[in-house]
Every structure is written in C-alpha cells, then in structure tokens.
Amino acid sequence: AQSVAQPEDQVNVAEGNPLTVKCTYSVSGNPYLFWYVQYPNRGLQFLLKYITGDNLVKGSYGFEAEFNKSQTSFHLKKPSALVSDSALYFCAVRDSGDDKIIFGKGTRLHILP
C-alpha cells in the first residue's frame, strides 16, 4: 500500500526567502505524485503533479517540485515566498496500479512579512 510522509507540521519562512516543504513517499509500483494547497474552510487546489518525464515539475503560483527516485522524495519549492502563500499544503501519491490517492498529514506554511 502507498503512503506519504510530511515530516514538518509547520514551516516558517520570511517573505522573499526561498521555501521548501518536504515530502517522502512509498509505493509498490511507479508513483504519481501531487501537491495540493488548502486555504481555511476551502477544498483542495491542485498545484502540480509528477507523472513521468523531467524530474523538476513546475506548477501554479510559481511553485515547483523535484522528483527524486533514489530518495523517494517530492519536495515542494518556491524561490521567493509571498505572504499569500501561507496555507496548508498536502503532498499526495497514487500508485500506478491503484486508483486511490493517499494524502500526507499536511504542512502548514507561514510566510512572515
């Protein structure tokens, strides 16, 4: 069965600094990896996904993520953080042999003005 780990409950970054939100995964087949963002009392918004191809994936709002197979990681990054990036971020994985998407526990990102 697939699983996702987000080791940080919260990440604090000063505005303008680069940010990283960590994610590692475990699947038995090939991984399909996703990042979603959630604002208070809202549903999930898709940021980006890795299916195949280039390990560096670019997504919405200037976010990107790097797929690292050897480290089974898919960390979310942004070169310069904005206060408006403050939200709850979820990493998710789908095993190529399964329909289900499994989410990590989420990481709350605080961008400090």
Add this chain to the structure above:
Amino acid sequence: GAVVSQHPSRVICKSGTSVKIECRSLDFQATTMFWYRQFPKKSLMLMATSNEGSKATYEQGVEKDKFLINHASLTLSTLTVTSAHPEDSSFYICSAPRGGGVPYEQYFGPGTRLTVT
C-alpha cells in the same frame, strides 16, 4: 476545467439524526468517486471509494453502516452520516477522477463542514 460540487457546504445537525452530503461532477461523468474526511489539525483521510452501480469500497477502520455511500448515477455520489454524533463533526471532501487511461486528473469538491451538536 472540470468542476466537482458538494452540497451542502455547511450543515449543523443534532446528535442522533442523519445527514446526507451530495457530490456531483458537473461537466463530466465519474464511475468512481472518493470520499475523504479531514480531521481537526488537518490530516486528510480516505474513507471510501464510491463505485457507480456497485457497492462502495471502504478503507480499513471506516464503519460501513455509519457512513452510507450511494453512487446513484454517473455524476452523483452521496455520503449519509447515520445517527450522527459530535465526534462525526468534520470536514468532508469528495473527489472524482476524469478522463480515460492512466493517469487521469482528480478533481476535488469544495468540502462540507458538518457540525453535530
């Protein structure tokens, strides 16, 4: 883009009553939909897979008789929380995959906030 709606967005009910939450795919058909529950302090848990024309598949630890799922059509799945209790208060989110082949896009509903008093 594809849209998934949920109704109601918020519901307050008394303990012991049942509540139905609808999930609709608005511009595409979905033979499968997924129901998630988001607990306080954020973790998002997959509850069950809703299958059109057949029984839902529940994840381990989810009570089938408590959380009734019916996939009535190719665009509608409903989750009924039966005999609700305060501990059922949560944020419920559905999702629906779109498209054929692998992999396909998953689209998420805006969520339903259930409060049981």
